Amino acid sequence: MSSRVKQRAGGKNAVARWVGRNRLWQRLASSGFFNTRRAAVLVLVVAALAFSLAVPLRTYLTQRAEVSVQEQRSANLREQVERLENRKAQLEDPTQIEAEARERLRYVMPGETPYIVQLPGDEGAGGGNDEKPRPAPSKAWYEELWSDMTGN
Template sequence: MAARPQLTGRAAVLAIVVCAIAMSLAYPIREYVAQRRQIAQLEQEKAREIAAIKALDDRSKQLLDPGFIKRQGRERLFYCDPGQKCYVVMGESPSSGRGTTGERKAVAKPPWYETLWDSVKAADSGGGQKAAKAAG
């Protein structure tokens, strides 16, 4: 009895057809997965934007409330109602009762001309030292 070859012509053609089908489906499947990922990202972005819109809507409703406007005027701008005596204690921040323990005070920045003059003096002293070393 003659031994049959392991790989027949039909099996080779079948393997080629299966590979061709797999190759033709690879690109559309990759595009499908990429589009699904993009859809998920867009849905997350949409949720963030909806939350931002809701926050802005709440803020606009707050700003339409006359009581809120009055309270903000008193707290932030130190406004008083007519006939009311108001006192401002200097040296304290207006939000001292709100738990500002973690806040740092801003360091006062010198005026621009002082910074410029300091840089000129620093350049002069550095340049004078180099000239003295070169001459000596």
């Protein structure tokens, strides 16, 4: 025999010696535990358990993710409701309504003189007529449309 074959045989003998020393392995070997059919059945049972648990586990994890998304959405909506309720409480005060009207709508009480100060860098910040006047059209809209379509 070649040296390689002797090494393999020696390796098998070492395993056999180890199994011989270990009583648990002796009991398993003597009971026929290492039978190929039993191993195949064991593999099939484990695979069946894995497949039967995979679908419910996936469903559970998916539903958990959906629940967390809905809880986050619910928390956001609660915050929004709280902000809107605070805003509603503010707008029930007549002085707040007056301040909003003065600021946003530029209302002035009778007897007051309104002033709007426009600084050089404030274009577009003030309300009112900030746009430059457009020149009056020389033709009617339909004449301009027709000239655009015909290219004249």
